[in-house]
Amino acid sequence: MDIKAYIESGILELYVAGTLSEKENEEVYELMQKHPEVLQEVLEIEAAIVKLTASTSQRDSDHILQRIKQTLGFGSDKDTKVISIAKPKYNWITYTGWAASILLAAGLLWTVNQNKQLQSDIQIAETQQSLLETQIANSKNSLEDANVLISVLRDENITKVPLAGQGNFANTFAKVYWDKDSERIFLDAQGLPDPPEGKVYQVWSLTLTPLTPTSLGTIDSFTADANKIFEIKNANKSEAFGITLEPAGGSASPTMDQLYTLGVVSAS
Amino acid sequence: MELDQLVEKFKQKDEKAFEKLYNMYSDSMHGVIYNIVRDHDIAQEVMQDVFIKAWHKADSYSSKKGRFFTWILNIARNAAIDKTRSKAFKNSKQNLNSDFFVDIIEGNENLDDKTDAIGIKKFVGKLAEKCKAVIELLYFKGYTQSEASEALDMPIGTIKTRNRNCIQELRNMVLN
Structure with missing residues (x-):
């Protein structure tokens, strides 16, 4: 076939x-x-x-099975037997089995928690790290600024002009480091008090004969600046430098009774 | 073979074996019965009758006469068809829905919870009309080959080969 x-x-x-x-x-x-x-x-x-x-x-036919079993009288005369047989079944293997699975579940929970904790620790550490990195970057910037200042101070071509306190402000002082080649001055204003509210220091370049002031600008960031050293452009043939206190925004010509410090550039 | 042993135990009125066989075939029988009677409450009633009858007739089954599934399928189909012929049923259901099993499957939301739902729905969706009719008559309605041939106006041989092809297609979808 x-x-x-x-x-x-x-x-x-x-x-x-x-x-x-x-x-x-x-x-x-x-x-x-x-x-x-x-x-x-x-x-x-x-x-x-x-x-x-x-x-x-x-439809789910499970409930029909229950009715059929009822009608056929399933299990009715065996229930008691089943219980008596079933009892010794709960031996030590059953109990240790349950104990082991409960332990395992608890262990798993603990591990999960531990994992969560570690993850949040990592996050904290990462935040701290980025903060430190920012600080390091800031420090590097400060260091560069300081290095520039040192190089300026050591430069032979820098003209140093001390500005002495004037009149009512005799106890104040400042110093100008004039880098003629780069047409800039560094003003060390450590010896000036913080300006009162609504006022600013204004820096002047002066020629003496005839006496002509030229504004080099106002120092708006005086209070905020930590080292009180300011870099200011100066392309003038300055013979002297002066600092006056002026209303915010500065003035066209210096207010002479608010002249804090003044210094003449030495001839050499 | 496991199924043979199960059926053997069932014949000796083993309750556990009965329950196992019920779980294996109850959805299938419920599907067949519902397809014939188209009423949930009546289908449940017929289901109970079928399995109770199977239990009482258990020792009349012989594997030489056919598959256990086929045996219980026959009981189910006959019980359901008997039900539709009863006077009470005829009075309550004047017009039986003429849909095929495919329409039930396509509208069966409960099916989504079951395995093979996707394969079955796909199969049913692309089944040729003549395929639908052949499967409906041979498996769901219990027609003989010649009855189906008459009902579909098709040669007997065509019924046999067409049915084979349709079932092949079904097997490819749900068994692989």
Whole structure:
């Protein structure tokens, strides 16, 4: 018998559907015993049909089972027996098993917590690190500024002009370092008090004959500046430098009774 | 084989075996019954009758006569069809919905919880009309080959081969 042709004929599909004659059914049964491929084919057809028919079921059939079992009186006379047999089943393996799984669960929880804690620690450390990095960057900037200042102070071509306190402000002082080549001055105003509210220091370049003041600008950041050293552009042929206190925004010409310090550039 | 042993125990009125077999085939039977009676309460009633009957008739089953699934499928189909022929049923359901099983599957939201839902819906969606009719009659309604041939106006041989092709397609979708 050609088994393959037999399978291909479609008879096994009808076998599962239940439409074959009793004789044909017995024939298929015999062939299933002899030929595993026939059995396999029947099993697959059946599995597919079970799945297809099951998918037209729209309800859970569990509760129906309960009713059927009730009707058939399942388990009614066996309940007591089952309990008495079941009791010794709770031996030490059961208890240690439960204990082990509870321990395992607790351990897992602890690990999860620990992990969370570590993650938040890492975050804190990262924040601290970025703060420190900012501080280091700031320090580097300050250091560069300081190095520039030192190089200016050491430069031979720098003209040093001390500005002495004037009149009512005799106890104040300042110093100008004039870098003629770069057309800039560094004003060290450590000896000046903080200007009162609404007032600013204004820096003047002066020629003496005739006396002509030229504003070099106001020092708006005086109070905020820590080292009180200010770099100011100066392209003038200055013969003297002066500092006056002026209303915020500065004045066109210096207010002479508010002249704090004044210094003449030495001739050399 | 496990199924054979299970069925053997069932024949000896083993309650656990019964429960296992119920779980294996109850959805399938419920689907077939519902497809015939189209009423949830009646389907539940018929389901109970079918499995109770199977329990009482357990020793009449023989694997030589056919698959256990086919045996219980026959009981289910016959019980459901008997129900539709009863006077009470005819009075309450004047016009039975003429939809095929495919329409039930396509509208079955409960199916999404089950495995193979995607494969089944896909299969049903692209199934040829003649395929639908053949499967409906042979598996859901329990028609014989010649009854189906008559109903569909198709030669007997065509029913057999067409059915084979349709089931092949189904197997490819839900078993692989």
